[in-house]
Amino acid sequence: MTAADRQNSEAQIEELFEDYEYVQDGDVMIGGVTTVNSHLAFVTAIPSERILMCLFPPLYYYKNLLAFFYAVDEINKNPHILPNLTLGYHIYDSCADPRKAIKSILHILSGPGKVVPNYSCTKKKVVGFIGDHYSRTTLPIAQLLGIYPYSQISYGATDTFLSDRFLFPSFFRTVPNDYTTYTIICHFLRYFGWTWVGIISSDDDTGDTETSLLTNLLTSHEICVDFVLKAKRKSPHYTNDMDESRYMIKKSSARIIITCGTFNSIMQSFLYYVNDVMHDRTLILNPTFSPQIVNVLDYHQVFNLSLLFDLRHGKMPDMESYFNSFHPSKNPKDLILESLWIVMFSCLSGNKVKNELLSIFLKMSLHKCKGTESLNDYLLSVSRGNIFQMYHAVWSLATALHNMDITRGHQSADHQIHQLTHKVHHYIKAMTCSTDGSERKCFTEKGEQQPSYSIYNDILLKRNYRALRAVASYNVSAGSDLEFSISTENIRWKNSEKEIPRSQCSASCKSGQRKVTSSSIHLCCYDCAPCSEGEISNKSDSENCMKCPEDAWSSENRTFCISKKIEYLSYSEDIISVAFSCLSTFFCILTTLIFVIFVSHRDTPIVRANNKNLSFVLLVSIMLSFLCVFLFLGRPVDITCMLRQICTGLLLSISISSLLAKTITVYMAFKATKPGSVWRTWTGVKLPNCVLLICSSIQVVICMSWVTLCPPFQELDTQSYREKIIVQCNEGSDLWFFSVLGYMGILAAVSFITAFLARTLPDSFNEAKYITFSMLVFCSVWIAMIPAYLSTKGKYMVAVEIFAILTSNAGLFGCIFFPKCYIILYKPEQNTKSYIMSRTA
Incomplete structure (x- = not known):
């Protein structure tokens, strides 16, 4: 290899290992950290240095990034918001890694060159931040930004810890927290009488936190957990662990299984391994799983006829044509788009090192593409994910800046908005939104939007086609009241009888019986005993029998009270x-x-x-x-x-x-x-x-x-x-x-x-x-x-x-x-x- 070739190869490697960064100048700058690439790998560079590299950008993550670009472009074209000011951005890909997320924030705050904490050499300071997608990256960002303080709006973090307004007074999010989501799921379980469930969780901090929260909520709603399975990384005992997990699912009488944590490649491998024992188990997927289930063909038994909890999306402009306009030929500096083209269409890029690494990691052969490939078909088949939450987060921050600019008398950006960045969160809290003809605050006291959920019946058809049928909806009002509607007749169930599955530890006690404690440690496991004489139960699964009034006695089957006959020596009857x-x-x-x-x-x-x-x-x-x-x-x-x-x-x-x-x-x-x-x-x-x-x-x-x-x-x-x-x-x-x-x-x-x-x-x-x-x-x-x-x-x-x-x-x-x-x-x-x-x- 000549010196020129070696120099060119080193340049390509350096370019490959650079952080994915997007910058657009503007009078007002907002910072952002978003998750696009979902796979991390340590790669040894030429100088024998191990560097963390982001790989495999899923399309549903990239759509969130495009939603960010679209919202900024729409705001800059709108003369009624931030007039005479342009909105710019400085955004990084965190690769779902907390280390890269913190590094990205420090880069944005310090400016170009070497990162120096608490020092900035940028001409235009950022006024707020958007991101991130996951709680594990959002939490350290919020802790860091809370020092200065900067307003931060997350479009996907759900950790309940972030609701603490004392620790995070300037943190907001356009998604509900896990407590609200899992409370809705518990309510849904009680509606169908499912008191015996299983949990499948990712083996990480997010999975542990959500599993603990969900278990406590289930217990408070008198629902018992039969098993908790963790999707573990590969190890010498991986096969034995997977066999044990399959056995636990197979022997369990729980027909409802709830997912927790992060849907990553490890979780995908776990579900693929237990696919054959899930034919009669209904999976309940929380909103964080919904945008990530793409390759469903290999998991037909798992996801078919599952119940998908998803956030209800508001009115959105038509973004599809905007999304489809992105092409490597039109955006040669977009390295993520280049990687996406390799992943989606197996196209060779101009970076030989990237081609070699991705072909090894993705186990595919790359070829030279014609340039006519389009994302249009894929964009329609992929879930919308969090694009509305991202879109609304950008608009919320821009609206708050606009309201602050109006309040301060349309002063210049340098003398007004930049000097009052610590005031932005007050304007975010004061924002109002129109819902059903009435005005209400966009964010609650905890800095969250009032959630509305849609529950879909996920039906997998031929040729890897999904049909999502809306079967229920939940709205949480400002007073924490729950409004819901369920269309049970529209749900297709995952059993041979095509009926509502029964997921209980013990058989239902019939009318005329009551529950009695069994030898099991679970409260949901019980025996049935007939009501005593003079007592009745007129519904199934009664905790206690009701005593008949003194002038009545119980029927033969102890289901209703019969008025007693009055006896004395009567002139008319004896x-x-x-x-x-x-x-x-x-x-x-x-x-x-x-x-x-x-x-x-x-x-x-x-x-x-x-x-x-x-x-x-x-x-x-x-x-x-x-x-x-x-x-x-x-x-x-x-x-x-x-x-x-x-x-x-x-x-x-x-x-x-x-x-x-x-x-x-x-x-x-x-x-x-x-x-x-x-x-x-x-x-x-x-x-x-x-x-x-x-x-x-x-x-x-x-x-x-x-x-x-x-x-x-x-x-x-x-x-x-x-x-x-x-x-x-x-x-x-x-x-x-x-x-x-x-x-x-x-x-x-x-x-x-x-x-x-x-x-x-x-x-x-x-x-x-x-x-x-x-x-x-x-x-x-x-x-x-x-x-x-x-x-x-x-x-x-x-x-x-x-x-x-x-x-x-x-x-x-x-x-x-x-x-x-x-x-x-x-x-x-x-x-x-x-x-x-x-x-x-």
Whole structure:
């Protein structure tokens, strides 16, 4: 190689390793750092020096750069903004590398020559900066520019840390932060009931930050993460790592996978490796992924029918003709465009070293092109990416400068705008935009635009053609309210059933069931348990069952409450009530007839025997006892609850006391017939009246104490039966209730024993044997009633008590008065004093 050839080669290498720089002079200069080349490589130069070189400029990145040029050109042609001033720029390609980004900023601030921090030899100072695309390059730029301070507007950085207005008061961006984006994604997941998801992230700082943020947001929205996979760089264990990732995706029940971080060549390799296990997994792509998915043919299983979150673009001028005008022949100094032509069309450039390096890295053979190649077809097929955000960023900065120039009275650029660069961010914050006919600030308090999202169904068709179908939209208003609309019917799903995929750890709990914690560490993994009796759940996946009201009970499948039936002895619904009413009325009438008969024959011997007054008292008390049955029928209330037990206990006690007095009268009469008997003084009406009064008074005292201290009251028994409510009387105190029954039992026992002992005594008409039999019936009925009463509930318990009252009263009534009535009505000859005296003699 001759010295001239060597010198020419070194010049080409030096040119190759130069930073990609674009400069256009103007009265007002703006600086810029944008990502165009996405691949970095260390190359050893001729002097044995390793230099960082940018390679592989994707077209969607280059469109952002063209949008910058277009916006500046449009502003300079517009007479209504920055009049009499031209807008210039000084912009570098950061290659998505923070080191090159910082170096570019220092070059712009210092001017030509050696970079000297905090020193500038430029004639025209910049008034603001645009960029960068990624958070990892934007963050150090913002930290550096915040020292001076310069206003900075990013068109793609989404890191939530940049929203801190204390650290970055002059930083703005035309995209929302990650927190807002992932909150929208979480809302979207909850809408479809997806609570079990996976995450695929790039293995870098951006991926780690976004994964941590997303995981926390998912947890706050009660969504669990089954796995987090990182797209790692190639290493000795790369194959094993990829196989393990494929296995985790394949075995997971999560059908929804969310992407995080940066879509770079490493992420592309990862997705290509797991392509075959993604056939039934729906991928959710965040807005940073959307402009970068170009070569979709090799990732058909991954991206087909995925859901793409993208920022909604505003009205944009027609840039396509402007973009298509760029050609290496027209722009020979555009080194990025030259590299793009090599990448897109495999064209040889004038730089042999570049040709050799790119052919090695891109693994392609280059040829000499005809010069008729055009970007037009590619521009139409490539996503718009962030061109609107770039366009709006440039216009926002120019508008702020224009407003500041107007406010300061159209002074010259050198004496006004350049001297007030630290004031620019105040005018950016004050900018207003027209939305739906109303004016609002273009940037929020955090220096961000209020985002509007469109969700697309990414459909991959034949010949590497994509069709994006809009299926939903989200708008975040100034008050942080969320407005959304989803067209579920327009979404094509990635499963054989063509239905909404189910992405849950556990099967959905049906209506009538509730979730219970399982042994898994995830809250989203649970078991299903049926609701308890009296509880329901009327929707699927209920956390808790709802308790039915006290007047209702749960259905068989525990899905709804059924009103409980109200149960009591009703006149209209229970035939047994009608029967008891008829029996009570019949016996009451019968007792009244016998009472009339006795009154009409009150002077006959058969009536006068054994104290006719006691017989009248006994008849009245029995008649009233029959009427007490009506206190037990119908819906009980507090007053009937008090009267039913007290009246029954008092009247039965009076009846038994009357019988006891009758028995004692017979016994005393027999003892008094003996000569010199001391019992003669006790004969007459005094003793039976005292017995009746004393024995009845004790029961009166017991009943009055009961009513005063613990009166019975109405209550609703909702626990004994699930399907009905028993309207019953609560006795208030079981002690007082059984005291009434106990005293009545003692009276009955004493009366029975006394009558049994006096049954053989000679008398003109001895009732003792009838009283003995009647008390035997009475005691038998009430002794049998007590266990039956205690073993039943509701209306049947009341029916047992009514039956005992009717039977015991009928026994007393029949055994004592039927024989006398028979003699009075059918054997009147025996109802004479001569007949009775003859029998006694």
